[in-house]
Amino acid sequence: MPVRRSRAVARTVARAATTAALTAAATAVSVTSALAHVEVEADDARALATNVTVTFTGEAESATAGLAKVQVVLPEGIGPGDVVLAGAPAGWTLATTADGYTVGGPALPVGQDAVHKVTIRQLPDTDALVFRILETYGDGHVDRWIELPRSGAEPAHPAPVLRLAAASPGATPLSPSGAPTSGGPADSTPTATPTATATVSATATATATATATASASTGGAPAASTDDGSGSSSAVPIAIGAVIGAGVLAAAVVGWRRAHRPGR
Numbered sequence: 001m002p003v004r005r006s007r008a009v010a011r012t013v014a015r016a017a018t019t020a021a022l023t024a025a026a027t028a029v030s031v032t033s034a035l036a037h038v039e040v041e042a043d044d045a046r047a048l049a050t051n052v053t054v055t056f057t058g059e060a061e062s063a064t065a066g067l068a069k070v071q072v073v074l075p076e077g078i079g080p081g082d083v084v085l086a087g088a089p090a091g092w093t094l095a096t097t098a099d100g101y102t103v104g105g106p107a108l109p110v111g112q113d114a115v116h117k118v119t120i121r122q123l124p125d126t127d128a129l130v131f132r133i134l135e136t137y138g139d140g141h142v143d144r145w146i147e148l149p150r151s152g153a154e155p156a157h158p159a160p161v162l163r164l165a166a167a168s169p170g171a172t173p174l175s176p177s178g179a180p181t182s183g184g185p186a187d188s189t190p191t192a193t194p195t196a197t198a199t200v201s202a203t204a205t206a207t208a209t210a211t212a213t214a215s216a217s218t219g220g221a222p223a224a225s226t227d228d229g230s231g232s233s234s235a236v237p238i239a240i241g242a243v244i245g246a247g248v249l250a251a252a253v254v255g256w257r258r259a260h261r262p263g264r
Helices: 002-035 184-188 192-218 235-259
Strands: 038-042 050-058 067-073 083-087 093-096 100-104 114-122 128-130 132-137 142-145 161-163
Touching: 038 161, 050 067, 050 132, 067 114, 083 093, 083 100, 100 114
Parallel strands: none
Antiparallel strands: 038 050, 050 114, 067 100, 067 132, 083 114, 093 100, 128 161, 132 142
């Protein structure tokens, strides 16, 4: 009996050890899967910090294909024009999108993480930035790291979050990217405006000259201006009348000279 009992105890211990080992292995696999995500960090994680280098590390999960592209949806307060590529795998380039950017190129070796860096012109005045990430593998598979925690539970595909410290004293928001840096709106005035003004001025000058010439020829006073500030529309009829009047006067003078030519 003692021998049988000891054998039974040994078998029970062996079963328990096997179960514990399998449970530990399953837990390790689960933890590994949960830890496989995209991480984000910055060299100056403060609100309103400028020229900040942000590093994204996309962990490779596929056992058959390498990462080929990473798409980043930028949080509110950072525009695609505020981002410049600062580092990426060989052959990868950056292209802006409507809501962020993509960086990609030749597929990386299987199991190699995709690490890229961007320089952001200025971080917004907030305490956290959420970057939604889409990773595309060489075989076309896409991992979407876009979920946020709900009720304190960690989602299956969490979006990377960059926590920010308070802004430094005196830090202020920069002007939006692409806005005039000096001179204000006047610097961007279309060239058509001064051209149109010059055309109107030239028309008014020609009208005034024609009116003055006609008046001098007839011995009368210059006609009063009827321009109400609406351009040359009211001056055109006057100019036409003046030209016609000058033509009639010239014809009369020629006729008079012919009629009184000696020998007639």
